Amino acid sequence: MRHWPRVVLAAALASFLVLASAADAAEPPPGASSCSGCHGAVPNGTPIPVLRGRPALEIAGLMREFRSGAKPATVMGAIAKGFDDREIDAISQWVVGQSQ
Amino acid sequence: MRKHLSARRRTLLKLTAAAALAPAVVRAQGAAKVVVVGGGFGGAVCARTLKTMAPALGVTLVEPNKTYTACPFSNEVIAGLRDIKQQEFSYEAIARSGVAVAPLIAVAVDANTKTVTLGDGTKLFYDRLVVAPGIDLDWKALPGYDEAAAEKMPHAWKAGAQTALLRRQLEAMEDGGVVVISVPAAPYRCPPAPYERASQIAWYLKAKKPRSKVLLLDSKDSFSQQRLFQAAWTKLYPDMIEWMPLSQGGNVTSVDPSTRTFNTDFDKHKADVANVVPPQKAAAVAQAAGVADRTGWCPVSSVAFESTLQPEIHVLGDAALMGAMPKAAFSANAQGKVCAAAIVDLLAGRTPAEPRLVSACFNLAAPDYGFSIVGVYRPEKGQLLEVPGAGGTSPIDGDSALRAQEARYAEAGFRVLTAETFG
Numbered sequence: 001m002r003h004w005p006r007v008v009l010a011a012a013l014a015s016f017l018v019l020a021s022a023a024d025a026a027e028p029p030p031g032a033s034s035c036s037g038c039h040g041a042v043p044n045g046t047p048i049p050v051l052r053g054r055p056a057l058e059i060a061g062l063m064r065e066f067r068s069g070a071k072p073a074t075v076m077g078a079i080a081k082g083f084d085d086r087e088i089d090a091i092s093q094w095v096v097g098q099s100q
Numbered sequence: 101m102r103k104h105l106s107a108r109r110r111t112l113l114k115l116t117a118a119a120a121l122a123p124a125v126v127r128a129q130g131a132a133k134v135v136v137v138g139g140g141f142g143g144a145v146c147a148r149t150l151k152t153m154a155p156a157l158g159v160t161l162v163e164p165n166k167t168y169t170a171c172p173f174s175n176e177v178i179a180g181l182r183d184i185k186q187q188e189f190s191y192e193a194i195a196r197s198g199v200a201v202a203p204l205i206a207v208a209v210d211a212n213t214k215t216v217t218l219g220d221g222t223k224l225f226y227d228r229l230v231v232a233p234g235i236d237l238d239w240k241a242l243p244g245y246d247e248a249a250a251e252k253m254p255h256a257w258k259a260g261a262q263t264a265l266l267r268r269q270l271e272a273m274e275d276g277g278v279v280v281i282s283v284p285a286a287p288y289r290c291p292p293a294p295y296e297r298a299s300q301i302a303w304y305l306k307a308k309k310p311r312s313k314v315l316l317l318d319s320k321d322s323f324s325q326q327r328l329f330q331a332a333w334t335k336l337y338p339d340m341i342e343w344m345p346l347s348q349g350g351n352v353t354s355v356d357p358s359t360r361t362f363n364t365d366f367d368k369h370k371a372d373v374a375n376v377v378p379p380q381k382a383a384a385v386a387q388a389a390g391v392a393d394r395t396g397w398c399p400v401s402s403v404a405f406e407s408t409l410q411p412e413i414h415v416l417g418d419a420a421l422m423g424a425m426p427k428a429a430f431s432a433n434a435q436g437k438v439c440a441a442a443i444v445d446l447l448a449g450r451t452p453a454e455p456r457l458v459s460a461c462f463n464l465a466a467p468d469y470g471f472s473i474v475g476v477y478r479p480e481k482g483q484l485l486e487v488p489g490a491g492g493t494s495p496i497d498g499d500s501a502l503r504a505q506e507a508r509y510a511e512a513g514f515r516v517l518t519a520e521t522f523g
Contacts, residue, residue, distance in 0.1 A: 031456035031458065047508050074502070074509065078476075083456070
């Protein structure tokens with residue numbers, strides 16, 4: 001049997017642990033990973049609202065208002081209509097906890 | 101790690117490592133390798149997301165260009181509103197995030213040995229391969245149009261030197277000249293872009309060369325956001341832009357670069373500035389990997405975008421046949437993130453969840469006149485199809501304040517999208 005240096009073993013074991021925890025934590029619910037294509041914090045600011053750190057309930061409430069048309073929008077109404085209440089809640093919870 | 105281990109513990113660790121060499125175990129334990137070929141909006145964000153979601157993965161991004169020149173907003177460069185430097189993005193931040201960036205072309209893919217061969221002969225092993233190479237222009241599809249012809253009649257459909265060439269030609273054109281843009285049949289990269297380009301060129305001509313015209317020769321009878329574009333043209337550029345659809349003889353059958361002439365079924369149109377948007381296909385590495393079919397594009401599954409022709413190879417972005425999703429930067433970026441999550445699942449032995457994707461596309465008819473279209477997509481009968489009742493354009497009857505707001509959204513959207521992908 002080939003002799004494996006300890007550093008390789010350490011890397012392999014560490015890899016396993018990191019993957020197991022990180023992958024489970026970061027999995028976005030369906031649709032959620034698309035949001036950050038427009039909504040993100042950038043230098044010099046952006047007129048498109050940043051979602052990070054806001055209350056999930058606020059985002060979910062806005063999505064329902066966009067979907068019903070109660071709150072006018074350029075395109076958010078057309079996007080919100082693609083999701084049901086359960087999906088909106090899951091997306092809202094995920095996006096407010098993201099780093100961007 | 102502790103420096104001193106008992107002999108028994110060392111042996112156990114050796115056995116663990118040996119077991120890890122069996123492919124199935126390697127995948128499950130996170131020593132897996134993912135190679136991403138192509139550092140555009142899809143491939144770059146896919147590589148980054150893989151590394152963020154699963155830091156232990158070995159992720160290599162194969163991309164020969166040191167800087168990426170983005171196509172969105174390159175029409176503004178053509179209009180003189182923007183410097184090409186604002187379109188350029190480096191791979192330095194991606195490299196800092198732990199992705200290995202290989203600055204070489206991928207010349208071959210062997211799906212049996214699961215290796216990618218790079219331009220210098222290096223072979224990279226992969227557990228999963230992502231092919232996101234974008235488009236190649238099909239130099240055989242339009243008689244008269246080849247790489248030499250593109251120096252006379254630029255395509256400017258890959259941002260960079262061609263964009264600058266088209267800009268220079270517009271600057272050199274006399275007032276009263278005719279700019280002709282030919283549009284191929286679908287599918288091609290960024291469906292509304294020829295019409296945004298016509299708008300942007302008209303904006304420049306109206307200011308600097310107001311007796312000039314723009315003629316669009318189209319191989320189709322309708323186009324994306326047509327009502328919004330045509331309303332903008334009537335309001336901003338009356339009688340300046342003419343659109344000649346297929347049914348009125350707009351289909352270009354050949355070109356003559358020596359005279360800048362477009363030949364249609366019934367007529368000839370001589371241009372002072374000629375912009376040919378040529379037919380396209382998935383870039384060459386997709387052919388080399390055996391993931392492109394006879395259409396020239398790459399059929400994929402609608403959940404993890406795995407090739408239906410080669411297992412364990414995923415295809416993203418403009419090169420792939422993504423059902424109803426348009427070939428565009430935002431789409432590719434959304435696909436890249438979904439594909440990364442699916443690959444993490446697959447490598448961990450989990451079944452990826454059915455995805456939902458959003459595409460968003462902004463157009464500028466003038467610096468303060470924007471509008472947009474969105475779509476929401478999910479797998480349906482093996483294809484990504486639009487969720488019924490969702491999607492559509494921004495308000496068609498919007499006032500000038502709304503159009504100005506959308507122009508600001510477009511500019512911000514570009515900064516956010518490029519920051520997420522490259523920044």
